[in-house]
Amino acid sequence: MSRPLLEVRGLSVVYDVGREGFWGQRRTRLQAVDDISFSVERGQTFGLVGESGSGKTTTGRAILGQVPISKGRIIFDGQDVTRMDGRQLRSMRQNMQLIPQNPYGSLNPRMNVRDLIAEPLVVHRRVRNARQATERTVELLELTGMSAADLHKYPHAFSGGQRQRIVIARALALNPHLIIADEPVSALDVSIQAQVVNLLQDLQERLRLTYIFISHDLAVVRHISHRIGIMYAGKLVERADRDPIYQNPIHPYTEALLSSVPIPDPTVERARRGEVLPGEPPDPISPPAGCRFHTRCPLSQARCVEDEPPMENRAPAHQVACWVR
Ligand SMILES: Nc1ncnc2c1ncn2[C@@H]1O[C@H](COP(=O)(O)OP(=O)(O)OP(=O)(O)O)[C@@H](O)[C@H]1O
Ligand code: SF4
Numbered sequence: 119m120s121r122p123l124l125e126v127r128g129l130s131v132v133y134d135v136g137r138e139g140f141w142g143q144r145r146t147r148l149q150a151v152d153d154i155s156f157s158v159e160r161g162q163t164f165g166l167v168g169e170s171g172s173g174k175t176t177t178g179r180a181i182l183g184q185v186p187i188s189k190g191r192i193i194f195d196g197q198d199v200t201r202m203d204g205r206q207l208r209s210m211r212q213n214m215q216l217i218p219q220n221p222y223g224s225l226n227p228r229m230n231v232r233d234l235i236a237e238p239l240v241v242h243r244r245v246r247n248a249r250q251a252t253e254r255t256v257e258l259l260e261l262t263g264m265s266a267a268d269l270h271k272y273p274h275a276f277s278g279g280q281r282q283r284i285v286i287a288r289a290l291a292l293n294p295h296l297i298i299a300d301e302p303v304s305a306l307d308v309s310i311q312a313q314v315v316n317l318l319q320d321l322q323e324r325l326r327l328t329y330i331f332i333s334h335d336l337a338v339v340r341h342i343s344h345r346i347g348i349m350y351a352g353k354l355v356e357r358a359d360r361d362p363i364y365q366n367p368i369h370p371y372t373e374a375l376l377s378s379v380p381i382p383d384p385t386v387e388r389a390r391r392g393e394v395l396p397g398e399p400p401d402p403i404s405p406p407a408g409c410r411f412h413t414r415c416p417l418s419q420a421r422c423v424e425d426e427p428p429m430e431n432r433a434p435a436h437q438v439a440c441w442v443r
């Protein structure tokens with residue numbers, strides 16, 4: 119296989135969340151992401167799935183350099199991004215774009231569609247004048263199923279699905295290779311979700327894009343993902359190609375996530391918030407020793423409480439962190 123477009127090696131992110139002690143002498147640390155590794159092949163989609171608070175957004179932002187990395191390496195197109203600085207880093211970052219988790223918050227309500235989409239083109243000097251900016255904006259709108267008639271409208275004039283198309287057009291403006299789509303359809307009606315996922319899939323084929331598709335819902339990532347990583351409390355607990363995840367899940371947490379697919383109606387709201395299992399995920403400031411899932415795992419044994427299970431091969435290209443399975 120050719121070299122992956124992105125390799126994440128042993129990534130950890132720790133947030134400083136305050137100070138303890140009379141003089142504030144002890145820092146309180148929250149380890150949001152703990153030693154995770156995965157790679158994403160060119161033109162493919164890596165689905166990153168887990169409950170709310172498991173560290174998905176932090177992983178995406180760390181790859182994009184938007185939060186500091188405590189440990190690990192990000193290798194993009196064979197180059198170690200974590201060792202770059204200045205101009206080289208800025209130009210590399212233009213190749214990676216984010217579709218942020220909150221599509222409404224990310225569109226300035228006082229800017230019209232033309233200005234919203236043209237902004238990155240102007241900031242990065244990809245266009246020389248207003249005419250070029252408009253031409254490229256129309257191209258991007260058409261690519262995402264909108265039209266030149268939308269140029270002078272403001273975000274409030276659009277439905278949720280249309281706004282997400284504008285966000286996608288903006289993310290495409292600089293011709294990135296990698297797009298990190300953070301819960302790109304979670305805020306949309308179920309009927310609209312498939313349209314946006316189809317659009318992303320279509321764009322992937324046409325523009326040979328590589329995606330990291332973040333979701334708390336395994337059902338949502340199923341059709342678009344080539345490979346999937348399951349996160350729990352900052353750790354990757356299972357990593358495999360798409361079909362084995364759905365047909366032969368191994369980790370008890372993956373099984374639990376799958377048992378909530380499809381989501382029954384009365385719990386849709388709960389599931390939308392990313393709560394799919396009974397019980398609470400552990401406190402990220404003081405996670406349990408051993409396997410982090412042991413406080414909720416039906417198969418937990420004495421060893422699980424003491425020792426942390428390493429990621430190990432269970433089948434070709436299928437890794438799992440569990441002592442029992
Ligand atoms: N800027 C920050 N400062 C401190 N803690 C943070 C920060 N951002 C996230 N966290 C904490 O890090 C952990 C992981 O958060 P993150 O947003 O990455 O999770 P997530 O999987 O994206 O969750 P969701 O599904 O709710 O979006 C959580 O405990 C969260 O409270
Ligand atoms: S290591 Fe133990 S607690 Fe953790 S998932 Fe496996 S069986 Fe459950």
Ligand SMILES: [Mg+2]
Pocket residue numbers: 174175176219300
């Ligand atoms: Mg998130």
